[in-house]
Amino acid sequence: MTDEPRIVVDGTALTCTEVVRAAEQRASIVVDAAVWERVGQAHEKAQTASAARPVYGRTTGVGANRDAVVAAGDASTHDLRLLLSHAAGVGDLLDARTTRAAMLIRLNQLTAAGSGIHPRFPEALEQALRTGALPAVHITGTIGTGDLTALAEIALTLIGRRPWVHGHVPPVVAGPGDALAFMSSSAVTLARAALACEELSRLLDASHVVAALSYCALGGSAEAFAEEVHARRPHPGAVRTAAEMRRILWHEGELGPGRRIQDPFGLRAFPQVQGAALDGAAQLRRVLEIEINAAAENPLIDVDSGAVFHHGQFSTAYPALALDHVRAAVHHVAELSAARLGDLVEPDLTGLPAFLADGPVGSSGVMILEYVAHDALGRLRHSAGPVTLGTSVISRGLEDHASFSPHAAGSALAAAAAYRTLLACELVAATRALRIAGTPPRGHVLAAAFAHVTARLPDIRPDHQLGDEIRIAEELLDDLAAS
Structure with missing residues (x-):
């Protein structure tokens, strides 16, 4: 039995104080079991929507390539290319405390079930936080429209394409739509x-x-x-x-x-x-x-209706x-x-x-x-x-x-x-x-x-x-x- 405080992650109630406690390893991380069903449902709704209509970053390219349609048989390699091409971070590496804070924030956001990502990605983040595994994340390469370079580096580490700085978790597979779903966040900036x-x-x-x-x-x-x-x-x-x-x-x-x-x-x-x-x-x-x-x-997958919304929440x-x-x-x-x-x-x-x-x-x-x-x-x-x-x-x-x-x-x-x-x-x-x-x-x-x-x-x-x-x-x- 331990007296270490727990931080329950459910996508709704994380505080700045809890982020710091987790970053300094003064609390353990537990994901509320109830969120996994909604994360899975959002992923299924995203897959269904992508089969019926263009969905940015899933069936198309990104940025000015938003009108470029990804061939059906190229979906999986498209996601890997997105991660590889966006992982261009340079400069200093984030310290361990900031990296842990960013991982917790991204985990919490993903459990809010709006990304449509496959549950294996937040599960891998939870395991990394629980075991102390740390990816190498560069600080340079973001301007306030999403921490694309830093989060691409974390995602590539999770899928086994980049080495861990400390510890490791078994690599996961990046399926169709997972790349942008993971990168579409300012979790590193919010951590800092x-x-x-x-x-x-x-x-x-x-x-x-x-x-x-x-x-x-x-x-x-x-x-x-x-x-x-x-x-x-x-x-x-x-x-x-x-x-x-x-x-x-x-x-x-x-x-x-x-x-x-x-x-x-x-x-x-x-x-x-x-x-x-x-x-x-x-x-x-x-x-x-x-x-x-x-x-x-961006885009947001609404679990209840299955609707997809393209927006500027980034x-x-x-x-x-x-x-x-x-x-x-x-x-x-x-x-x-x-x-x-x-x-x-x-x-x-x-x-x-x-x-x-x-x-x-x-x-x-x-x-x-x-x-x-x-x-x-x-x-x-x-x-x-x-x-x-x-x-x-x-x-x-x-x-x-x-x-x-x-x-x-x-x-x-x-x-x-x-x-x-x-x-x-x-x-x-x-x-x-x-x-x-x-x-x-x-x-x-x-x-x-x-x-x-x-x-x-x-x-x-x-x-x-x-x-x-x-x-x-x-x-x-x-x-x-x-x-």
């Missing part, structure tokens, strides 16, 4: 987006605690977090942020003006800026959880735009973190030595943290640029729009990495300031978080290398997210 969404959400949660520590070091005013203030302009994220700050700062004193009549923006405008990022992350999660549970294959404008929005919002939050770091090294705001130095005259203290933080902020700024302003015209002019959602997802992962470093720099400085001042937080929530941080971060006052402390602080952020 789900991982980014979870990472950004964790960091945003942790930033409440980090900002609260800076608040204590700077003698901030709690008036900016007052319930009465946010009830008059009730954006959900801002209301949530203010409530979270009140919870974390409980027992730190009555609502009052603090040391100053008005704090710098890093404290005073934190709920408004942080709130927009929380709302952006929540919207991204809603979009992704629709996408990862979608039967969005477009990933929704996730691309949501990813663009959340990256821009996180950049604003990161700017406030950098601003608070600047406040923490300013004697007029802390009453402590410049740069929190503790040593002979001219000691640098944590001066270099601002350089590291602004390097990270610069990288985040580059990652925050919108990708959805571009498009492409391909396949002899017939496919004339692309969302570039894969690039939006990649940029979100890069933004999260940069934000983690920046937030860690603020955490190191806030912890040092509180230690030098000898004023640890009093509230039980923040006091417990501070104790956890100080148990890991060394208290070295003379000038020294800070790289190890930044790395420790980066790791601590995951713990603070659960505070």
Whole structure:
């Protein structure tokens, strides 16, 4: 018997959190037995429809070859040719975590029973996930109209035409219609987006605690977090942020003006800026959880009626735009973190030595943290640029729009990495300031978080290398997210 949590796959209820758990091998995968009948029915309906009418990718070519009719005796080799010709991925290989996430998402989408694929393909995916078998999947070659190159590589691995990176499952046969049915998805992009969404959400949660520590070091005013203030302009994220700050700062004193009549923006405008990022992350999660549970294959096979629908559900404008929005919002939050770091090294705001130095005259203290933080902020700024302003015209002019959602997802992962470093720099400085001042937080929530941080971060006052402390602080952020 095992206590490992299970993720039940049925094409309707997979969450971003479950995708990450499976990707990190913290949960087992079980397909709901009831879905196999509908997957089989969809396959039969697809076969029947293909015998009666043209069906894109099954009885025809793809892209600008959509009017090219596949000869009846050439159906099986047509599917193999489709997979071979589309498996042109280049560049870096996906890491194991992302590959597992993509396989789970594609499995879940296939169990929604709209592709018409033969059940042996989702069965093989389930077996691969259960046994830890991993295909080699390249990251380059997709523009937001389906991850064709990456999914062709996975399909070719499943049929024994490409080697496994780790483990293996017995090869399956690609029958008529299976190639496009498997490739018609953005599962890899959605996997990367789900991982980014979870990472950004964790960091945003942790930033409440980090900002609260800076608040204590700077003698901030709690008036900016007052319930009465946010009830008059009730954006959900801002209301949530203010409530979270009140919870974390409980027992730190009555609502009052603090040391100053008005704090710098890093404290005073934190709920408004942080709130927009929380709302952006929540919207991204809603979009992704629709996408990862979608039967969005083109064409769609309707199990109940047997009808075939050709459509544009391959477009990933929704996730691309949501990813663009959340990256821009996180950049604003990161700017406030950098601003608070600047406040923490300013004697007029802390009453402590410049740069929190503790040593002979001219000691640098944590001066270099601002350089590291602004390097990270610069990288985040580059990652925050919108990708959805571009498009492409391909396949002899017939496919004339692309969302570039894969690039939006990649940029979100890069933004999260940069934000983690920046937030860690603020955490190191806030912890040092509180230690030098000898004023640890009093509230039980923040006091417990501070104790956890100080148990890991060394208290070295003379000038020294800070790289190890930044790395420790980066790791601590995951713990603070659960505070």
